[in-house]
Amino acid sequence: MAVYTHVPAEEIDAFLLRYDAGRLVSAKGIAEGVENSNYLLETTGPDGKGHRYILTLYEKRVDEADLPFFMDLLDHLGARGCLVPRFIADREGKRLQQLSGRPACLIEFLTGISLTEPTPGQARAAGAALGELHKAAQGFSGERRNALDKDGWHALAARCGADFDQIEPGLGARVAQELAFLDAHWPDDLPRSVIHADLFPDNVLMLGDEVTGLIDFYFSCTDIRAYDLAVTHSAWCFSNDGATWFGERATALGEGYSRAHGLSEAERAAFPILCRGAALRFLLTRAFDWINTPADALVTRKDPLAYLRRLDFYASANPVELLGA
Numbered sequence: 001m002a003v004y005t006h007v008p009a010e011e012i013d014a015f016l017l018r019y020d021a022g023r024l025v026s027a028k029g030i031a032e033g034v035e036n037s038n039y040l041l042e043t044t045g046p047d048g049k050g051h052r053y054i055l056t057l058y059e060k061r062v063d064e065a066d067l068p069f070f071m072d073l074l075d076h077l078g079a080r081g082c083l084v085p086r087f088i089a090d091r092e093g094k095r096l097q098q099l100s101g102r103p104a105c106l107i108e109f110l111t112g113i114s115l116t117e118p119t120p121g122q123a124r125a126a127g128a129a130l131g132e133l134h135k136a137a138q139g140f141s142g143e144r145r146n147a148l149d150k151d152g153w154h155a156l157a158a159r160c161g162a163d164f165d166q167i168e169p170g171l172g173a174r175v176a177q178e179l180a181f182l183d184a185h186w187p188d189d190l191p192r193s194v195i196h197a198d199l200f201p202d203n204v205l206m207l208g209d210e211v212t213g214l215i216d217f218y219f220s221c222t223d224i225r226a227y228d229l230a231v232t233h234s235a236w237c238f239s240n241d242g243a244t245w246f247g248e249r250a251t252a253l254g255e256g257y258s259r260a261h262g263l264s265e266a267e268r269a270a271f272p273i274l275c276r277g278a279a280l281r282f283l284l285t286r287a288f289d290w291i292n293t294p295a296d297a298l299v300t301r302k303d304p305l306a307y308l309r310r311l312d313f314y315a316s317a318n319p320v321e322l323l324g325a
């Protein structure tokens, strides 16, 4: 579930009066997602023809101070042809509001569905969309530090401490060993840019083999550009539990990205290490949430071991196979 803050329909209708968006017809809480509260709104629309919007209330994990960065980034990307949702301004030009005691925004609704079992063709389209995003991000002057960079991984690991082994005996030692490896080999000198940093299948809206929207930019930040492809690779090229690797999807993802943007020799050479970093990053955030979210909480905890399996795969993979020959 992802409705942490329940807003009465009357309050949403009154909120909409600030905008040229029409009156509320229906408001449905969106079950998907884990970070924020999201509602799908249907309204009579600015022109009386009916319209859909997303209403997002920001919960603990999104810092209100970061919202202008996300808004400016989506404006920049949207203006360069990327299919990303814009934040909608009210009649006074304000995009950030307060609703039910939380920061809140009205956001453009994009059509499409999130896939659970992408085909190679869909992975190719996602790779191309990521490459286009990286091209469009050039020239964006905003910067945001990645709180989940290597220093952030160390900090998270320290906070999990002895509790790692409640998840799986020996996990704490495995994480410490991987951190030491990444400290020694992390390719800090690769080109950096603004990256999405969480381009999982649930954040790519598609119709058939066509991408119709890229959403959920709330982890976007400035970091190694090819690391974004590694994050996407770790999310698109395995079964959910991380036990099965889908080589055809990976080849297609790499082809799509290369066609739209391309990887340098240095990025290609470092790709296995970037993938290990990506796997560790999601292992750590999932482990932290696993330890700190009661088993009976409303939100479904994501399995950290699904990312341990990916990490093990990357640590022993033939580098040439990761993106196809």
Ligand SMILES: Nc1ncnc2c1ncn2[C@@H]1O[C@H](COP(=O)(O)OP(=O)(O)O)[C@@H](O)[C@H]1O
Binding pocket: 002, 030, 032, 033, 034, 035, 036, 037, 038, 054, 085, 107, 108, 109, 110, 111, 114, 202, 203, 213, 215, 216, 217, 218
């Ligand atoms: N702009 C949008 N257009 C259409 N659907 C959206 C949009 N933004 C979010 N959604 C829907 O809401 C769900 C949760 O959004 P997301 O941003 O991933 O939430 P969270 O940040 O809480 O993880 C998505 O899986 C999608 O179904």
Ligand SMILES: N[C@@H](CCOP(=O)(O)O)C(=O)O
Binding pocket: 032, 033, 034, 035, 198, 200, 202, 203, 216, 282, 285, 286, 302
């Ligand atoms: N993609 C992350 C969790 C972040 O969730 P999202 O709904 O904001 O994409 C994971 O799978 O661990």
